[in-house]
Every structure is written in structure tokens, then in C-alpha cells.
Amino acid sequence: MSSFLITGGAGFIGSHLADALLKNGQRVMVLDDLSSGSISNLAQVRSEERLEIVPESIHNRGVLAEMVDRADVIFHLAARVGVFNIIESPVETIMNNIGGTEVVLKAAQKKRKTVIVASTSEVYGKSEAVPFREDGDLTLGPSARSRWSYAASKLVDEFLALAYWREFRVPTVVVRLFNTIGPRQIGRYGMVAPRFVTQALSGQDLTVYGTGRQSRCFTYVSDVVEWLLLLASEPRAIGGVFNLGNPREITIEDLARRVIAVCDAKVGIRYIPYEQAYEEGFEDMERRVPDISKVVELTGYAPRVGLDEALLRIRQWMETERVLERSARFKYTHA
Ligand code: UDP
Numbered sequence: 001m002s003s004f005l006i007t008g009g010a011g012f013i014g015s016h017l018a019d020a021l022l023k024n025g026q027r028v029m030v031l032d033d034l035s036s037g038s039i040s041n042l043a044q045v046r047s048e049e050r051l052e053i054v055p056e057s058i059h060n061r062g063v064l065a066e067m068v069d070r071a072d073v074i075f076h077l078a079a080r081v082g083v084f085n086i087i088e089s090p091v092e093t094i095m096n097n098i099g100g101t102e103v104v105l106k107a108a109q110k111k112r113k114t115v116i117v118a119s120t121s122e123v124y125g126k127s128e129a130v131p132f133r134e135d136g137d138l139t140l141g142p143s144a145r146s147r148w149s150y151a152a153s154k155l156v157d158e159f160l161a162l163a164y165w166r167e168f169r170v171p172t173v174v175v176r177l178f179n180t181i182g183p184r185q186i187g188r189y190g191m192v193a194p195r196f197v198t199q200a201l202s203g204q205d206l207t208v209y210g211t212g213r214q215s216r217c218f219t220y221v222s223d224v225v226e227w228l229l230l231l232a233s234e235p236r237a238i239g240g241v242f243n244l245g246n247p248r249e250i251t252i253e254d255l256a257r258r259v260i261a262v263c264d265a266k267v268g269i270r271y272i273p274y275e276q277a278y279e280e281g282f283e284d285m286e287r288r289v290p291d292i293s294k295v296v297e298l299t300g301y302a303p304r305v306g307l308d309e310a311l312l313r314i315r316q317w318m319e320t321e322r323v324l325e326r327s328a329r330f331k332y333t334h335a
Contacts, residue, residue, distance in 0.1 A: 082189020178245025182221030183317030212253030
């Protein structure tokens, strides 16, 4: 049995990762400040003896160091994510993401623990070299647009992780996550899939920002988790950067149509200008498609869950967990 520390383990991806590790008979420590994650995400495994939940910030260095010491592998997922977070609290987002990764890497340095660092497809910025390869150039917009600060902060995380490997031989792996979706993801900070499903199930028109012709590639969370587990036990992954995503592309407008169909909803689509949804001068990325040949070659794993199946599981989760009833304010505003 090995011990895994998941920072952000009460969050959307972290809690699914905890489920999978526990199912595989491993020991799991969760460090999460519960700012966007929730203990309820771990409800199904809470009585498990091999699970330890510590509701603390990674900035509590004493707690973090002690947990890192007891871990064989660290998955560093704790971060401020979501476009709304970045626009509303840019300082907090930048400092938390860079500072958080730094303390985790520093703690791992002592005994050279393996760290899997979560980055994001956002680092490709406005690159038009579709599909994006890990060794391709990154094209961020100007610093005056706060959206790009998220990509910049995650890019610093990537540089730091790779530098800790080069300079101090701390085994690190960087993963760039492409729009992961599934149950337990919430729409409060912007994520489009849970927002659309919430709107469809509550009889509201789906709010598509911009023309709706921008596209994304949505990956079901279990496919991401599978890759994370495989990369963590693969020595050849160390010092590498990997795209984790499902290359199947869909426009946001078509996503809205699929959500309406999967939810059997009698609602329409409402188009909202970016300035109204986010902020003046907001820049979106038109396309974001991963080249996943690197991770597929190394792990032998390719995504298995299709988009309709993913949307259906989100719908079922929202219905069985009564997510809409429990959320005090589920009407998203765009004022
Ligand atoms: N989006 C939308 N309606 C929403 C939320 C998002 O049309 O209620 C759009 C958003 O402008 C973007 C896409 O959906 O073009 C994906 O947005 P998300 O915030 O989920 O992820 P990211 O922009 O980081 O890919």
C-alpha cells in the first residue's frame, strides 16, 4: 500500500482521484481549505480508515510538511480556478497559485517525493497551432487583460516544477488539463458544463457567451483520473509535460444544444456579449484542442467516456443529489 497526498482533494477532480485511489487499496490524505471544494464530495468514502481529511490551507507550512513527509506521491491540485475567480480576485488567484505550488515543491524537496502538478490548457492562450502540442509555443494575451494572469500563474507553476526536477532532482510531472467535466463540478466560478445543465434542469434558457462558435474539448473526469494514476507510477513521465484531454471538439453553441437534448429541456439559448458576462475587453480563446499522442503513447490509455454520456452523468448527479434544491441561488446572473 502506498500513501498519496492530494492537495485540493475535496474538490471536483481531487475527490474523484481519492475515490479511485481508495478503491485500489491505497492510503489517501486530503489537504483542502474547502474554499471551493466540499467535504460532501468525500461523503461516500468518509468512513474509510485509509482516508484522512485535513481541512487546512496548503499555506499552513507545518501541516503541509508533515503530510508530505508521510506521502509517497503528491498530487498538487489545490488552486483557484474558474474565469470568474480570476476576474474578481486576481491578486488572490495569482498569489495562491504560485505560492501554493512553491510551498508544495519545497516540502517535497526534502525527501524528493514525486509531485504531479496540475496545470491547464489555458497556458496555450490564443495559440492557433491546433491541435496543441506540449512542445508548441504559448501565446498569451496582454497583461492588462486579467484573464491571462491565470495562464501566467500556472505557467510559473510549470516552470517551477520542471526547475525543481532539473536543479534538485525532485521528481515532478506537469499535466495540462483540458476542460474536465463530471459530477461534483460546480458552475459558480464559470465552468460552462455544470452551468448549462443547471439552467436546463431548472427551466432557464442556456446563456451562451459571445457567438457560441468558439469551441472546447470536454474530458470526462474518470478519464483524467485514469491518466493521473498511470502517470504517477510511470518513471518515464518524470520531468515531462502532458496534455490530458479528449480531442473531440465541439462549439459552445452545439454543447448547449446537446445539453438541452440530454436534459429533455424545453428551453432556448440566449446569447450574451462577453463584456456583459465577464468584463470590458474580455478575450476568449477560439479553439482549444489537445494533441494527446504523448500521454497515449506513454500510458497506453485513451479517453473512453463520450460527451453525451458525460452530460447524462452530470444530469443524474444533479438530480439524485438534489443539487438545484440545495443551492440557495442557482440562477446565474450576468449583470
Ligand atoms: N461559457 C458560456 N456560458 C457560460 C459559461 C461559459 O457560453 O455560462 C463559454 C465561455 O465563454 C467559453 C466556454 O464557454 O467560451 C468555456 O468556458 P469555461 O469557463 O467553462 O472554460 P474556459 O473558458 O476556461 O475554457
